[in-house]
Amino acid sequence: MRSRPSFLTDETIIRALAEHWQPVSEIAYLPWGFGAHHWRAGSLFVTLDQLEPRHTAASLESTYASTAELAAAGLAFVCAPVPTRSGRFTVGTGVGALSVTPMLDGRSPAEDEVDKPAILAALDALHRTPPPAGLREWAPQAGPGFADELRARTAVPWTSGPLAEDARTALASRGDAIKRWNDRYLELAALAASRRGSWVPTHGEPHNDNQVVTPDGLRLVDWETLAVAPRERDYADLPGTPGLDPEMTELFALDWRLSELREYADWFSAPHTGNEDDVIALEGLREELGLG
Template sequence: MFSRPSFIDDTAIARTVAAHWLPAATEATHLPWGFGAYHWRVSDGTTTLFVTLDRPGRRHTGDSLEAAYAGAAALAAAGVDVVCAPLPTRSGRFTVDVKGGEGREDGAGSLSVTPWLEGRTPTQEQAGAPAHVRKVVAALAALHHAVPPAGLRAWAPLIGPGFAGELRERTARPWTSGPLAERARRALAARGDAIERWSSRYLELADVARSRRDTWVPTHGEPHHANQVLTSGGLKLVDWESLALAPRERDHPDLLAAGAGDLLRPDPAMIDLFALDWRLSEIAEYTDWFAGPHTGTADDHTALAELYEELEEPPDVLGQRQTPLR
């Protein structure tokens, strides 16, 4: 997240890392990077770690985060070089439950760490260059051909058949939960028909995907440019919290937008499924965000802009969509 968390401070982060990973850790620096989780740089003067605090929500629970990070570590141990593997605690787990000040439940989350990578993250433009696209295609092919780790969770729809109706009910009356609440509610209410159609199509395609469960592979879930680091040892993918067994097309949207369709030859129906999976899960997350207490921070404004984007008409990813969303 771009803003510091209000429920936990840098000292508490350093103390937790020292207790479970790096005994002499004394310094934690908040990093305003990414969106959706909080990050810190923690050091003991010799070793530096990248620390992530994930908060439970619709996408994951504490148990699913532990399984995802353990699965990523298992893939790295099996030789999947693209994985920047989380580091285990001294007890062997990969996450530690933390709470905010004075045990505040609203500050609960799961802390994890990875080695600090020396390298650079490509810009979106750089990530679209043909040579880079080929690197990512090759890296994902290695991931998709890997033996699934024991305990790896299977992808499942993040919304159910009642989502559109529940959303209509939630947006039928004014929201007073914060300064951006009404703007979000009005935008959602205005797109109720589209959300209902998208949801219906999504659930149909999810059934198709489940009928092909024997073809599912380990997938990263969000291998976009912001989760890529170019190091002296090659391309690394970070942020493995979404690791899951799924159709391989789950990892393809950004590559298709960069023109890699001939290399990937995806199933258009599965591309539609995961375009909708992202769109509808984002809409659900931002609905919860703005229906709940918020104060109008920079993160709140970023979230509202992203909600508006998800409510727009979907782009034609394949050039000629064979399974229309509408």
């Protein structure tokens, strides 16, 4: 996120690091990514994940524990979380969960700089690895009532912030399309469930922003989306990859779109100030709706 969280101070994070990981002498907010908040604390990269709607505290802990298991199994490209002194991987703050990974020496490539053979090799190795026992399974992000509930929510004005009405009217204008997307999504999700025996560990969002090129090779970061799922879940940003099932590819394009619409609807129907993150979110909403 570009903007610092107003609900968590640097002092709180410093105390949590000292209590659960290691003391640090300095901390700096990093205006990176979108969805989570990040800080640099010496050699540590600190993340604050807000749980809902993707996770509970227990499922996030299990997900990061599974990530550590994958790294321990020999997947060198996995940037695994650092355990606390007690052996856990997350610490609750009351407004989300803190986790820590090593601060990598490298940078994320631009979209046109992605080393496609390297990321394809990493994903192939991930998909061939037996899933850790506690790893969660992918589940549909939008249920049968999603489109109808969204239509009802957007039928009355939103007064939650300066961009609320822009977001509401954009969503309302695409109600019929959202209904079509939702119906097709549920059809494809049922097909995927019927093939549960072929599901594999998937990162979920291995796009360029979650890749870091280091002197020791490619690393994948941001493993909070790790789940057992059809392999096509990992190829949305790698079009033309051979051997993909077109229906499962369609499923995960819709999975991304509908989950984004749900999160943006929650975002703009809640209090907001119109800051840089809000503006970026509105642009993202319009893109997912096909409004340019």
